[in-house]
Amino acid sequence: MSNILLYAEVTKDDFLHTVLFELAYKAQELSKKLNNADVSALLICKTGLSESFKEAFINSGFDYVYIAEDDSFTHYSTELYSKVAIDIINEIKPDIMLIGATTQGRDIAPRISASLHTGLTADCIGLDINENGQLAATRPTFGGKLMATILCKRLPQMATVRPKVFKPAPENIVKDTKFIYIKPEIENIEKRIEFIEFVKGMNSTINELDSAEIIVAGGKGLKNEAGFALLKNFAESIGACVGASRGAVDMGLASADIQIGQTGKTVTPKLYIACGISGAIQHIVGMQDSDKIIAINTDEKAPIFEHCDCGIVGDAFEILPKLTDIFKA
Template sequence: MILNRLMFHGGFKRLFSSMVIVEHKGDKLASSTLHAITAARQLNQPITTLVAGKNCKNVISEVSKIEGVSKVVHIDNELLDHPLAETLCPAILSVQNKFKFNYLIAAHTASSKNILPRVAALLDVAQISDVMAIKDSDTFVRSIYAGNAIATVKSLDSVKVVTIRPSSFAPSKSVTGQKVEIEEFKFDDIECSSRWVAEEIIKSDRPELGSAEIVVSGGRGLKNQENFQLMYKLADTIGAAVGASRAAVDAGYAPNDLQVGQTGKIVAPKLYIAVGISGAIQHLAGMKDSKVIVAINKDPDAPIFQVADYGLVGDLFQAVPELIEKLGASKK
């Protein structure tokens, strides 16, 4: 009798299978999914990806070329064109009920933080959130207490629902000649009292905050929304993405999709420039893994200097315009 086990060197080795929930916007694959697939590959088992939406041919084509992917399950449904947690959750569970995956994996994004806890609750398992490393098939490393402590946790649940921190895993690359099975999955049993109405998308030529190599962030020290424009000017000068502290967002200086921190986006760029940011624990949790951190603040005792590689104590309204001028001149 085979109980999902394989005899291996005199012992038993479990056979696992993983499903990565693909995040996308219409016909564009979210880069965070590439990091989630890398995490799934570390389990050394076949990887199935779930693409749920409407008219997702381009996404399916892109996903099927990613290294490590062996199968793509596609759900084509009008209600998933703009998926809500209330519609995507039952779709994920329907696929899980058929294939019985051992792992359900997604990037730790605003979308998955809304959807995966519902999936875990309905499967009656504990979710493992914001995973930074995978030790083995049952053991994971994640941050706790706003990133001030690192916990190694072991789960014995038969199904592990996991969200991974994109900045902790390199993105998977596309390969040629890979054979991938594509299966159309019929799922029409969606009853939902919520509906998508509209969204406003701000288009920008700047890099995406979550994957940018350089990030310029502004904080409360900028004093108002008008002064926050300095961050955009500096970012455009050096080809950076723009971020903001929670204090700046709460004060209305910047939109909330720019927030970096425990309750915002977690970034780990090659260069992070913090301007007028004191360095509260909440903010540090979202950026302290950056390769090089530069801080500009008039308070020499600001906590941000404790994690900064380079610090400038001074008036940002003098330092930033001078920095923009000199960097702009060097590019000419």
């Protein structure tokens, strides 16, 4: 019988990363297409911590949770965690393994997949089961013009998914979850990495974009810092948060933590205003679930106009100050 294994990441402040619940709900959907395949989680954490997560697992539709607890798991370590994960995977032989595309997920996933000689599809925006029972993982291809569905010919079929790409279950899916404790074999691991310190950072911008009602995002069309200053003025006039496309970040006009898109953040505001953003698929997938989308672009043929409710063809350098004046008046 096939089964689906999810990596349960523990955050620095000892919570389960919420991406697990988004993956769990998606896994329920995949499970139905695989004759109700078991949905399991793999949890590596410090001694005693798993107890506090049990209710969350029971309420999220997990059939099994494989737990490796040890005091040496106080801080995430690639070498320890990947060794333990690989041992458990070799034991339970999942057909599918899904991992959140967080910094930890993106660190451990390729380490596991390469060690198991299998494939890994990064930053998927769609997961399905095809007619042959294979995991069909969809992500944009280079250039942002097309989506590609990627299959894997070895097991487990592995994929990473960014937080907030999928939605968690609207209500509890209660299961008779079995918790299986595994004694990790870590005595013989040569410890080559030593944890020195952790300094908590300020994540204010990231949280602001997550909860923003209106986001005004700028792209390469804003050309320079003066363009971004106009964008910020306009955002202020309507009480919006500022975001950016990958192009603007690459040009050094905006910092990477406000990047929206496949490799940045996924946002779902009430209103998303895209200024000078052409609309590559990588950007669209990060904002397409906004309630309403407005585009400002000089090129009437820009793909962004295929993904918005309303727009204006024109130069953001002229339009943004006009709009700012209207809203400040």
